[in-house]
Amino acid sequence: MITVQQGSAQHKLHKMLMWLGLGVVLIILPFILPEFQVGRMNRALYMAIAILGLNLVLGYGGLFALGHSVFIGLGAFVTTWLVEDKLWDYWMTVPFAMGFCFLVGLVIGVPALRIKGLYLALITVGLATVFPSLGKIENFGIHKITGGANGRDITENLVPPPFIANNLPFDVTEPARYRYFIVLAFTIAAFWLVSNLVKSRAGRAVVAIRDNETGAAVSGVDITRFKVLNFGISAALGGLAGAMWAMDKGFVAEQDYGFLLAIELLVGLVIGGVATIPGAMVGALVVVFVKEFTKNVSIPLGFYTLSGDGPLSQAIFGLILIVVTFFAPGGLVWLFRLVKSKFYRVVPVAPELTEEVVPLGQADLMPSMS
């Protein structure tokens, strides 16, 4: 059992060591993993961004918006369209994908003000299911952008510019490894921004609305503004994830952005930990790697062999979601914090008193009555 004072030199050292360790692992990882595993890491990273966005609305905002797969899809299509048809650079498309999704998020956020609880869950699940059909529509040139049912390849490949490829002591020229660092940079930026956002005035307003809407309104929180903005920001994160997806995979197909992706996001959020920042990353890693893991499982059962490729991996996801909801309602991050609190304790600094405290018994509680 280690006990440290919050904000003491020792506590700061521990924190620094933790961040340093995490940083070293994240940088070394792509060099020790084989290329195809790096590709999965990339997927986990951008899934983490999307789950973070979902977390803003569902975890911090308390709204049952389950259809964030829609924003990933929109972001991916916007990036594809700009890169393929308008011949933009990938870099330039990111703000546009995010901005577009932000606007769409605002538009969806307005009805979400009025439609509450389970009804909102119904509508958003509906949207997530409908989205792939929208991508297939042949009017208005939509299927030319999305590639229709066959999906669409992006011919523009993201490769390191020569001054990076030639001047580094190690090899980052393999596309997945190079892209890993780009996705990582965006992921870190997203996590940094969101963790600051939820601690900010706006973030606290959103949490206050979640916990007691009437109370928040009475305290002067502009409910409409914060709810809708929160929705927009969360959608923009989904768009960022979509842009990363298009850049990393170089292929978009509308059936990838359907109901099952929405479920993956939800499963990731719940497994990682609702309303926690690291939960989004943990959940994304679990979702991506458990799925890959179950693909290779095969259990002979006598009369037939259970192979994890296909329906079974889906069933396992369902089982995980149920078991985690049942036994670890706070997710893995909550479990980790529970275990950590047995070994490592941070004593918070008591706030400084500005005036003398009168013990309760002596205080004149109801002056008007006396």
Next chain:
Amino acid sequence: MSLLLQRIFDGLFNGAIYASLALALVTIYRSTGLVNFAQGELATFCGYIALVLATPVSPRLAGGGIANWLPGHPWPAPVAVLGAVVVGMALGALIERFVFRGVADRGRRGRSAELAAVNLTIGLLILISGVTTQVWGTSGRTFPSLFPAEADDYLPVGGARLRFTTLGVWATLLVVLVLLNLLMQRTKLGLAFRAVTSDRESAALAGVQVGPTLMAGWAVAAGLGALAASLVATVVILEPFTMLKLLIYALAAATLGGLDSPKGAILGGLVVAQAQTLVPGYLGLPSELAVVAAVAVLIIVLFVRPAGVFGTKKVERV
């Protein structure tokens, strides 16, 4: 004119399907205060059970041939459907007892309990559809028809064909609706359902046995789902994801009518189905847009009337 009539008749049949599934959703909402996303998958599973009971055993279909031990197997289609309804009711009751009760007991902390319940139903959805696909595969199967369904089994009305299956499905549905209304309005169990949904703790204090009531609610809803799946399966092909597509329409139907109103569910089913067949047919839109039309209708209605057309408006205490 006959084309319009034919489209309306087609819509009538789809409407019956959506209405029956919506009815199951409404039942579970009224008896437990929960929207069950797994309703469709549970129903599909029961549909397969009915199929196993109604067909002579082939090892691939029955996964080992357990059904062969049943007396008089294969059963005639209506009996098999009844069997599936019973299995569905048992499954529903078991799911309530072993999956939902633990979370409901623990989660009295408001919001988290609701999220947990949504997570559990979504977990069940993918679990059950995964199991169904694993056992019966992805290829569709034909189902023995409950009603006369030969090519010439129809009633000619104004040049259009009103098929006997449509009539049969609607007759079944109306009987179910009447029974359900009797159950909800005239029996002690119905009263208990409403009491438990409106306030679990007060109901318990007033002597309602909350656990068994919830179990009964799940059983009735799952049984209805099984019936719905069997009705659907007589016409479309039974596939693992049949119901996921239908669930969206059913959700739209249930929400349109108001989540706590059985007659709203029926009406919602009709409206959604007519919108689905008529709108793309006459506006020349691609058929993919049909499902979009359903969701659009849903959003518009909820925006104007957040509790649906027939739903009871929720009064919140501050």
